[in-house]
Amino acid sequence: MERVTEPQDRQEEEQERGLSQRIGVRQDATAGAPAVDGPATVPRGPREAIFGLEEVQVSYGPKPAVRGVNFDIGKNEITALIGPSGCGKSTLIRCLNRMNDLIPGARVEGKVLYHGQDLYGAQVDAVEVRKRIGMVFQKPNPFPKSIYDNIAFGPRVLGMKGSMDEIVERALTQGALWEEVKDRLKTNAFGMSGGQQQRLCIARCLAVNPDVILMDEPCSALDPISTGKIEDLMMELKQDYSIVIVTHNMQQAARVSDKTAFFTVELDDEEHRSGRVVEFDDTEKIFTNPADSRTEAYVTGKVGE
Amino acid sequence: MSERQAIEAAPAARRAKDTAFRLALMACLGLSILLLGVLLYDVVKDGAGHLDWHFVSSFTSISADKAGAQAAIWGTIWLMGICAVFIVPVGVATAIYLEEYADNDRWYNRLIEVNIQNLAAVPSIVYGILGLAFLVRGPLSLGNTVLAGGLTLGLLVLPVVIISGREAIRAVPPSIREGSMALGATQWQTIWRQVLPASIPGIATGVILALSRAIGETAPLIVVGAATVIAFNPEGLDSQFTALPIQIFNWIQRASNDVNDYRPLAAAAILLLMIMLILMNSIAIWLRNRYEQKW
Amino acid sequence: MEASASAAGARAVPTLGAARRRWGELLVKALLILATLLSVLTTTGIVIALLRETIDFFGSVGVWEFLSGTKWTPLFEPASFGVRPLVIGTFLITGIALVVAAPLGLGAAIYLSEYAKPRVRKTIKPILEILAGVPTIVFGYFALTFFTPTILQDLLHLKVDLFNALAAGIIMGFMILPTIASVAEDAMSAVPQSLREGAYGLGASKLQVSVRVVFPAALSGIVAAIVLGVSRAVGETMIVLLAAGAVANNALNPSEPHQSLAAFIGATAGGDAPTGSIEYKTIFAVGMLLFVITLIMNLISIRFVRKYRQVYE
Numbered sequence: 001m002e003r004v005t006e007p008q009d010r011q012e013e014e015q016e017r018g019l020s021q022r023i024g025v026r027q028d029a030t031a032g033a034p035a036v037d038g039p040a041t042v043p044r045g046p047r048e049a050i051f052g053l054e055e056v057q058v059s060y061g062p063k064p065a066v067r068g069v070n071f072d073i074g075k076n077e078i079t080a081l082i083g084p085s086g087c088g089k090s091t092l093i094r095c096l097n098r099m100n101d102l103i104p105g106a107r108v109e110g111k112v113l114y115h116g117q118d119l120y121g122a123q124v125d126a127v128e129v130r131k132r133i134g135m136v137f138q139k140p141n142p143f144p145k146s147i148y149d150n151i152a153f154g155p156r157v158l159g160m161k162g163s164m165d166e167i168v169e170r171a172l173t174q175g176a177l178w179e180e181v182k183d184r185l186k187t188n189a190f191g192m193s194g195g196q197q198q199r200l201c202i203a204r205c206l207a208v209n210p211d212v213i214l215m216d217e218p219c220s221a222l223d224p225i226s227t228g229k230i231e232d233l234m235m236e237l238k239q240d241y242s243i244v245i246v247t248h249n250m251q252q253a254a255r256v257s258d259k260t261a262f263f264t265v266e267l268d269d270e271e272h273r274s275g276r277v278v279e280f281d282d283t284e285k286i287f288t289n290p291a292d293s294r295t296e297a298y299v300t301g302k303v304g305e
Numbered sequence: 306m307s308e309r310q311a312i313e314a315a316p317a318a319r320r321a322k323d324t325a326f327r328l329a330l331m332a333c334l335g336l337s338i339l340l341l342g343v344l345l346y347d348v349v350k351d352g353a354g355h356l357d358w359h360f361v362s363s364f365t366s367i368s369a370d371k372a373g374a375q376a377a378i379w380g381t382i383w384l385m386g387i388c389a390v391f392i393v394p395v396g397v398a399t400a401i402y403l404e405e406y407a408d409n410d411r412w413y414n415r416l417i418e419v420n421i422q423n424l425a426a427v428p429s430i431v432y433g434i435l436g437l438a439f440l441v442r443g444p445l446s447l448g449n450t451v452l453a454g455g456l457t458l459g460l461l462v463l464p465v466v467i468i469s470g471r472e473a474i475r476a477v478p479p480s481i482r483e484g485s486m487a488l489g490a491t492q493w494q495t496i497w498r499q500v501l502p503a504s505i506p507g508i509a510t511g512v513i514l515a516l517s518r519a520i521g522e523t524a525p526l527i528v529v530g531a532a533t534v535i536a537f538n539p540e541g542l543d544s545q546f547t548a549l550p551i552q553i554f555n556w557i558q559r560a561s562n563d564v565n566d567y568r569p570l571a572a573a574a575i576l577l578l579m580i581m582l583i584l585m586n587s588i589a590i591w592l593r594n595r596y597e598q599k600w
Numbered sequence: 601m602e603a604s605a606s607a608a609g610a611r612a613v614p615t616l617g618a619a620r621r622r623w624g625e626l627l628v629k630a631l632l633i634l635a636t637l638l639s640v641l642t643t644t645g646i647v648i649a650l651l652r653e654t655i656d657f658f659g660s661v662g663v664w665e666f667l668s669g670t671k672w673t674p675l676f677e678p679a680s681f682g683v684r685p686l687v688i689g690t691f692l693i694t695g696i697a698l699v700v701a702a703p704l705g706l707g708a709a710i711y712l713s714e715y716a717k718p719r720v721r722k723t724i725k726p727i728l729e730i731l732a733g734v735p736t737i738v739f740g741y742f743a744l745t746f747f748t749p750t751i752l753q754d755l756l757h758l759k760v761d762l763f764n765a766l767a768a769g770i771i772m773g774f775m776i777l778p779t780i781a782s783v784a785e786d787a788m789s790a791v792p793q794s795l796r797e798g799a800y801g802l803g804a805s806k807l808q809v810s811v812r813v814v815f816p817a818a819l820s821g822i823v824a825a826i827v828l829g830v831s832r833a834v835g836e837t838m839i840v841l842l843a844a845g846a847v848a849n850n851a852l853n854p855s856e857p858h859q860s861l862a863a864f865i866g867a868t869a870g871g872d873a874p875t876g877s878i879e880y881k882t883i884f885a886v887g888m889l890l891f892v893i894t895l896i897m898n899l900i901s902i903r904f905v906r907k908y909r910q911v912y913e
Contacts, residue, residue: 319805322805322807323805323806323807326807326810327711327715327806327807329707330707330708330710330711330715331711332707333703333704333705333706333707333708333711334707334708334711334712334724336704337704337708337728337731337774337777337778338724338727340731340774341727341730341731341734341774343746344734344738344739344742344746347742347745347746348738348741348742351745394635395635395638398631398632398634398635398636399632399635399636399638399639401632402629402632402633402635402636403636406629406632406633407636416640417636417639417640419902420639420640420643421639422898422902423643423895423898423899423902424639424642424643426828426831426832426894426898426901427646427835427891427894427895427898428834428835428836428837428862428890428891428894429835429837430835430837430862430865430866430887430890431646431650431835431887431890431891431894432646433865433869434646434649434650434865434869434883434884434887435642435645435646435649437649437869437883438645438649438652438653438884439645439649442875443649460642463638463639463642464639467639491622491624491625492625493624493625493628493629517733518733521733521735521736521737522735523735523736523737523837523838524736524837524838524841524862524865524866527837527866527869527870528865528866528869528883530870530872550735550737553737553741554737554838554842557740557741557744557745557842560745568745571741572741575737575738575741578735578738579734579738582733582735586733
C-alpha cells in the first residue's frame, strides 16, 4: 500500500504533524516512511475484500435510515465507521451480521456481498451468518453465568468439538483476559469491572472462531484505561480477523483503523433524518486530507455531534 | 386582622378536619386488620386444641371424636401435584410464546391476551362447570376422579402462571438475547439456555402462588364431584377423592346439627390449610428474595 | 506470525449454507402455539358447555319465565324457574359487600398512597395480601360460626336469622376489600407528583389534595377497582353458601336467608345430578347468567384500567 506522498516543505510537514497530533495519528505514517513490517502489520498481497457493499440502503418502516453505502471492507483490516449521531453507522454495521432481522419492519436494499455471496440471498440462513460474523455491543452484555460458561456458551450451542477447557483458555488468551481471570473462571461474570466485561464479550465472540468481528461503539461505556487495552487488543486481533468498528470517538478511529468511512446526517423535506456515506478511504487520508468538505468539517471539529 | 393572624388563624379548624380525615383513613385500614386478626384468633381458638397427630392420621368417621383429615390432606396433595404437572409446561410454554414469538401487532395475538385477562376473572365455580361438562362427563368422561379435579384446578389457575411467567421473561433484558443471537444461537437455543434459566425464580414464584390459590378453592371441587365422606387416600389418577376445603365444608355443614363435635374439626382443618398456605407463600417469598436476578 | 498469517489465509472461504429449514425450531414453535391455544380453548369450552345446556334448558323453560319469574323452586313439584330471587340475592349481598368494601378499601388506598410513610406501607401491604389470600371457605366459616352469633346477635343485638344476607355481605366486603384497595392504590400512585405539587403550592392541605386532586385524577382506575371488586363478589360461592343459607328469597331483607346464583350452583351440583335432567340443566342456565354478568363487568373493568394507564404513559 502506498503511503501518503511526501510533504513539499517543512512548513507543510509541520502543519500536517500539528493536525495529526491533534487527532493522534501515528507520526511515522505522516512522515512518509514506508510501512515497517512489525507485529502490527501483515505482509499481504492484493487487498482482499471480505464485504462488498453496493448502493446499500436500510429502512425501518417507510423511511430510510441510511443510504448510499458503497465500499469494501478488507480482510485483516480495521475499518472504522464514523459520523455524527443518527447517521446510521450502527444501523449499517448491524446489517453485516443480519442482526437487523430481529427488528420487525427492517428492510435492506442494495447488495451486501460477503466473500462474493449475497448475504441477504433467499438461501442464506441468518444463524449461519452470525456464526461467522461476530458482534460486540456498546454496553457490555455478559450472560448471568460464570466466566467459563460465558465463553463456553457459543461453542456449546454451535456443537464445536474439542476440549472445552482448551477452547475457553484459548479464547480468553486471545482476548487478553486469561491472566486476570484464570483463577476465577467459575465466578459470576457480573462481578467483573466494565472493561473486563467487555473483553469477556470479545473473548466470547472469539471462542466461536469467527471470520469477522463487528464492534458497535465498544469503548463508549468504558474508562480511558480500559479503552486503551481494548484498542491494543484490536490491533493484535486484526492479524487473524477482520474488524469493523463503529465509533463516535474520532481519535480512536484515527488511532486504530486502516480504513475509515465517514457518514453524514441529512434532513429531508419532512424533517426525517437519514444517514449517508460521504467518503471512504485510508484513515490517514480521511484525517489529514479529506476529499469532501463535510468530512473535513467533522474531523477537524468544526461540526459537532 | 394582620396577615400573620390570618395565616395562623384559618388552619386551626382546617387542621382539625385534616386530622379527622387522617384518622378516618387509618380506621379503614385498622378495621380490615382487626377483622383479619379476629378471624385468625377465632379459628385458632376453635381448632388449635384439636390439631394433633391423631387428627392428621385418621380418616373421617361418623363419630366426631374419631374423625381425622388424612384423606383430605392426601387428596389436597394429589390435587396440587396434578395441577402442577399441568400448569407448569402449559403455562410456561404460553408465556414463552406470547413474549418471545408473538407479534403484538397481530389481532389474534392481542385477542389471546385479552382472553387470558378475562379468564383470570371468571368466577371459580364456572371453572367447576367447565370441568363437569368436559372432564367429568362429556368428551373425556373421567368421572369424579382426582385427575378431573386436578385438571379443573389447573385450568382455573393457569392465567396466574401465564401472567407471572410473562413478567419474569420480560424482565430479562434484550441485550442478553442479542448477545446470544450474535454468537450464532437460534431463537430457541437463546430462550432455552439464556432466557428461561434467568426467569426461573420468577416463574417458580408464580407457580407456587398459583398452587396456593388452587388448594384453597372449594366451589369448583364441589361441582366436579369431590366426595365428602371418603375413607381412603387417592390410589391413582382414577381415584375418587376429597380435599381439605371440601372436608371443611362437610364438617361445617354437620356442625349445624352438632356444633360442639364438628366445629373444632372444621377449625382444625382450616388451621391445617392455612399452615400449608403460609408455608407455600413463605417459600415463594424466600425464592424471590434469594434468587431474583438484579440486572 | 507467518503461521498466523497463513492460518488466516488458509481458513476456507466460508459458505453461508443453504438455508436448511430448521425443523427443530419449527417444531418448538408449533408446540408453543399449541399450549397457547389451550387458553383460547378454555374460553371456547366454557362458552360451549354453558351454551349447549342452556339452549336445551330453554327448550323446556321459556326465556321470559326464567328471567322474569319470581319463584325459584326447580326441584319441587310443581317446579318454578323464575331466576329473579337468585339475582336479588346476588345483588343484595353484593350491595352490602360494596357498602363495606368501597369506603374501607378506598380509604385504605388513599392512606397507603398519600399518607403512609414507606416503612408503614411495607408492613401494611403484606397484611392486605394475607387478607386477600384467605380461602373463601374460611371466610364462610367465620361468618357463620362467629360473626352472626357473636357479633350480630350477641354484640349488636340485631334480629337476624342464623343464615342471613347481612353477615354474608359484610364478610364478603372484607374479602373483596384488598382487591379494591390494591387496584385503587395503583391508580392513585400513577398520578404524577407534579399535579400534587401544583396543588400544594397553592396552599392546599393534604386532605384537599387527596380528595380534590388525586382522587379525581385516578377516577378511572378507582372505577375499575370497584367494578373488579363487584365482579368478584358476584361470582363468589362459599361465603354465601355457608352464611346466607339455601333459600331463594325475593325480599330485600338482609336479616333473612338468601341464595345467590353461584350459591345455587354450589348447592345443586353435588356431582350426582344425572346428565340431561332438568336439575343438571339448571346448573348450566344459572351458570350462563352468572358468566355473562361477570364477563360484562370484567370487560368494563379492563376498559377502565386501560384508560387510566393510557392517560399517564
